[in-house]
Amino acid sequence: MKIKTAEYVGSWERNVDMPHRDKPEFAFIGRSNVGKSSLINMLTERNGLAKTSSTPGKTQTLNLFNINNEIQICDLPGYGNAKVSKDRRETFGKMIAYYLRERPNLFCLFVLLDLRIPPQKIDLDFIADCGDNKIPIVIVGTKADKLKVVEVEQNANIIKEALLEMWEEIPPFIISSSETKQGFKEIWSVVKTAIAESK
């Protein structure tokens, strides 16, 4: 994907207030600090487009970006941040839940999992909720650069096995690194395919 333009559109606290419902939208979610905002910067080749931080809980609103005047990317707040949520009910917090269930132009949700950390209940519960709500998801294993190649494979397999306990078939699974740009082509390919299939 050639990135001609990548612009910040705005931030909203409530999906119901968020206009821009016409273009295909792709959203990024996962626990705080998993690397959602960094991945968006990597994919758009714009450092600093989405605000990142080493302190979890940086992204607190629904943040929208317009890419090539063709598609939109939504950077979502992390779930499972102790500061904003304590249990599962809060995890699928209102902001995220309404966005996921009622955003008419949401084409696909990328669910990010840190490859260094074994699958957590909170992630598996979230993914199961997506399944129950028929939200199309793609799993992205992040921060591959922090592991050796064999470890990436081993840990990815552990995550896949946990997913296979819930699903007969696991959703598409992409390995990424915002440092080395691993996953760039694969993620844009998902976007292109989703758009082509909708036509």
Ligand SMILES: Nc1nc2c(ncn2[C@@H]2O[C@H](COP(=O)(O)OP(=O)(O)OP(=O)(O)O)[C@@H](O)[C@H]2O)c(=O)[nH]1
């Ligand atoms: N080595 C490495 N570090 C990464 C990668 N992706 C993110 N990070 C680091 O992880 C930290 C969190 O990254 P963010 O992109 O802000 O994470 P987030 O998921 O948007 O976090 P919240 O907005 O708080 O939910 C930052 O210090 C990033 O530099 C990666 O692929 N490799």
Ligand SMILES: [Mg+2]
């Ligand atoms: Mg963020």
